[in-house]
Amino acid sequence: MIEVITGLTLAAAAGLNAYIPLLGLGLLSRFTDIVDLPASWLWLENDWSLGIITVLLVIEIIVDKVPALDSVNDVLQTVVRPASGGMVFAAGSASNTLAVEDPSALFTSAQVWPFLLGVGIALVPHILKAVARPILNVLTAGAGAAVSSFFEDLGAAVLTILAVIVPILALILLVLVVVLLVRRLRRAVAERRARRAAAAPQGM
Numbered sequence: 001m002i003e004v005i006t007g008l009t010l011a012a013a014a015g016l017n018a019y020i021p022l023l024g025l026g027l028l029s030r031f032t033d034i035v036d037l038p039a040s041w042l043w044l045e046n047d048w049s050l051g052i053i054t055v056l057l058v059i060e061i062i063v064d065k066v067p068a069l070d071s072v073n074d075v076l077q078t079v080v081r082p083a084s085g086g087m088v089f090a091a092g093s094a095s096n097t098l099a100v101e102d103p104s105a106l107f108t109s110a111q112v113w114p115f116l117l118g119v120g121i122a123l124v125p126h127i128l129k130a131v132a133r134p135i136l137n138v139l140t141a142g143a144g145a146a147v148s149s150f151f152e153d154l155g156a157a158v159l160t161i162l163a164v165i166v167p168i169l170a171l172i173l174l175v176l177v178v179v180l181l182v183r184r185l186r187r188a189v190a191e192r193r194a195r196r197a198a199a200a201p202q203g204m
Contacts, residue, residue, distance in 0.1 A: 006163045009170040011085035011118040012177070013159035015125030016152045017064075018077060018084035019057035024160035025088065026050050034164055064149040067142030074130035085122020086115040128181040135188040139195075148184075 013021045022044065028035040030045035043049050063073045129152060136144040155177050162170035 002167050005167040005171050007089035007114065007118060008121055009159050009163040009167065009174050011089035011121040012125055012174050013156040013163065014085035014088055014118075015081050015122035016129065016159075016177075017057070017060060017156040018081040019053050019060055020153065020156040021088045021160045021163075022084055023050065023053045023057055024157070025164075026053065028164060061149070061153060064152075065146040067137045067145045070137070070145050070149065071130075071134050074126075074133060077126065078130070081126045082119040082122045086118035089118025089121060090114040125178065125181060128178075128185055132181065132185040132188050135192050136184070139188060139191050 010021045010025075025035055026044040026046075026049060029042075030050070060073070060077075064070045133145065133148065136148055155173075159170055159173060159177070162173060
């Protein structure tokens with residue numbers, strides 16, 4: 001059960017930022033005893049893998065804080081974030097050491113469902129983020145993009161660390177993150193409707 005919670009929170013973190021959970025697993029496996037990846041997953045802690053993921057993460061962090069570009073990035077990340085979520089969920093739920101025997105097992109009958117479940121879990125925060133961001137940018141003249149992105153990245157990082165150290169606490173934090181995303185989306189939609197209603201008489 002704990003392993004499932006670990007995988008679930010890692011997948012949700014990937015929905016906020018695809019690269020933070022992957023980089024987190026790689027770094028924790030390489031430099032600590034918290035995560036012990038098997039031989040077939042050691043590529044994740046390889047210098048080249050860590051370097052590429054880090055570069056992609058830096059690009060994501062910068063682009064996601066620029067109004068307009070963040071919405072384009074969300075469209076592109078519609079494939080990347082769920083795929084990352086599927087990988088980290090399958091790895092996180094496979095064993096106490098966050099290990100799967102073989103990456104190709106993701107596509108066997110035994111592992112395809114954890115992968116698909118991780119994809120679905122990652123899609124939830126991704127969709128909430130992608131829908132809320134354009135509205136938030138309009139309401140704040142773009143000023144809210146950087147602030148919102150910062151807290152999303154921070155949430156993904158904290159979720160990743162807690163997922164492998166204190167999974168129950170990570171699950172509680174995940175619930176809070178989802179609640180905040182839903183509330184932010186509802187507030188943004190309500191404010192946008194209010195602005196449209198206020199502007200309607202002027203356009204008549």
